[in-house]
Amino acid sequence: MSLAMDQHSGSGMASKSYYLFGRFDIQAKLISENSAGTVTTFYLSSIGTHHDEIDLEFLGNLSGNPYILSTNLYANGIGGREMQFYLWFDPTEDFHTYSIDWNPQRIIILVDNIPIRVIHNKENIGVSFPTRQPMRVYTTLWDGDFWATRGGKDKIDWSKAPFVASFRNFNANACIATPETSCKGFNGGRNKGLNFQIRKQLKEIHLKWVVYDYCRDFIRFAHGFPPECIKKN
Numbered sequence: 001m002s003l004a005m006d007q008h009s010g011s012g013m014a015s016k017s018y019y020l021f022g023r024f025d026i027q028a029k030l031i032s033e034n035s036a037g038t039v040t041t042f043y044l045s046s047i048g049t050h051h052d053e054i055d056l057e058f059l060g061n062l063s064g065n066p067y068i069l070s071t072n073l074y075a076n077g078i079g080g081r082e083m084q085f086y087l088w089f090d091p092t093e094d095f096h097t098y099s100i101d102w103n104p105q106r107i108i109i110l111v112d113n114i115p116i117r118v119i120h121n122k123e124n125i126g127v128s129f130p131t132r133q134p135m136r137v138y139t140t141l142w143d144g145d146f147w148a149t150r151g152g153k154d155k156i157d158w159s160k161a162p163f164v165a166s167f168r169n170f171n172a173n174a175c176i177a178t179p180e181t182s183c184k185g186f187n188g189g190r191n192k193g194l195n196f197q198i199r200k201q202l203k204e205i206h207l208k209w210v211v212y213d214y215c216r217d218f219i220r221f222a223h224g225f226p227p228e229c230i231k232k233n
């Protein structure tokens with residue numbers, strides 16, 4: 001399936017099902033050439049107020065310049081947990097697999113099966129985490145040129161429209177939340193803890209590919225970091 005953006009409108013799709021926990025994979029091939037100002041997304045979101053959301057947003061760029069993969073989490077309506085990455089390949093040349101693995105203990109975001117971010121459930125220290133609200137899966141493509149590329153400096157070149165991003169092989173190994181089901185026991189059949197391999201891969205990715213980490217933003221949090229950023233937690 002492809003999403004296209006021609007004029008100032010965007011496009012998107014949503015899953016019919018609502019899920020509470022699971023592993024979600026999609027293969028995507030992003031807008032090639034000049035994609036500056038465009039934002040292509042793959043995310044989970046609940047509906048209504050105090051919503052939960054797990055975000056992957058691909059921020060386009062001028063030809064030959066790198067995309068940024070921006071990740072974020074909203075829980076109970078509170079976001080602001082951005083972590084951004086460069087990718088180690090050109091995401092416009094071919095399909096790559098992007099995944100969200102979500103269970104009550106943690107969320108893992110993966111690129112080609114390599115973990116790039118883990119968000120642990122720290123409700124025990126008062127940090128909200130998505131554990132109660134079922135979410136749908138979305139992919140969208142929209143105009144984000146007021147902020148997406150070099151902080152909004154590079155605008156969309158509409159003469160290059162339509163902008164097209166392609167998706168395939170969506171897979172959800174997840175608990176479909178209907179009023180009748182309980183997803184409480186659902187763990188996706190995976191280990192609760194992070195094994196050595198995952199920790200090693202994460203460390204390598206974090207050394208090389210992180211562009212922005214809110215937990216290291218000393219200007220934004222000059223008056224103190226959020227509790228989940230403090231190591232002893």
Ligand SMILES: *[C@@H]1O[C@H](CO)[C@@H](O)[C@H](O)[C@H]1NC(C)=O
Nearest residue numbers: 059061065066068148149150
């Ligand atoms: C776009 O390219 C510039 C220059 O290489 C880079 O600084 C920036 O991080 C890239 N990505 C985005 C989304 O701005």
